[in-house]
Amino acid sequence: MTSEEIKKNERRERSLAIARRMMANKKAAEQEAIDEYKNNPAKQALVEELRRKNEEAGTPIVRLPIP
């Protein structure tokens, strides 16, 4: 294997390591978000307040961006 090929392999492995780490982080962040909502009364209160405001305001209106 030439030094150029070794470098390419190293770069490829580095890229894959980053992608694997990103996927692991994503799964951890998802679990953390779910657990936090279950266990954090402040976050539940935040959602409850949002829910109340949504009920008061009714169905939201989508304003499409002007082209």
Add this chain to the structure above:
Amino acid sequence: MKKQELPSLGYRFRNDLTTPNVFVFETSNSIVYEIRFKPSGYIFANDPDLEPFVFEMSIVVIDNPTGKRPPRDTLVPPTLTAIFSIFFEQHERIVVYICDTSDKRGEARQRKFSSWLTLYGGDNYIQFNDRLQDDSGEIYFVSFVIKSSNPYQQRLIVAFSELITANQQDK
């Protein structure tokens, strides 16, 4: 807890100032989403100047009383774009998004993400969508979004293409 209500284009959303860069909203089906941007400087570790600006994004269903997969909801994409507009008030920021592939719908997710950002974000954002594949056949669908006004635009494009092409050269 200090809270800030934000203008909404789609569903009303909020962020919790005690947890920076975390936003929540509830859909008309009572499904609660959390959008989380987590600092992730390691992605472009070869260019340390960029490190403070790199964030991984997660879109998480944190409460779903229906017990079913969330249905297509046309109000979700403009809500996400409105959240983006708040997050990207700091123009140097970079969002990297890796799609969940556990149910084999990673490619469809990436396509959907790309199309809503194009539709609702218009010329405000530049996005790159690509994939990495390892020897076992596992595919990682990676998307990268910056504001079109990002002062590091050229460096970021180089950094992202290096990340992807390193994988593709031998494929």
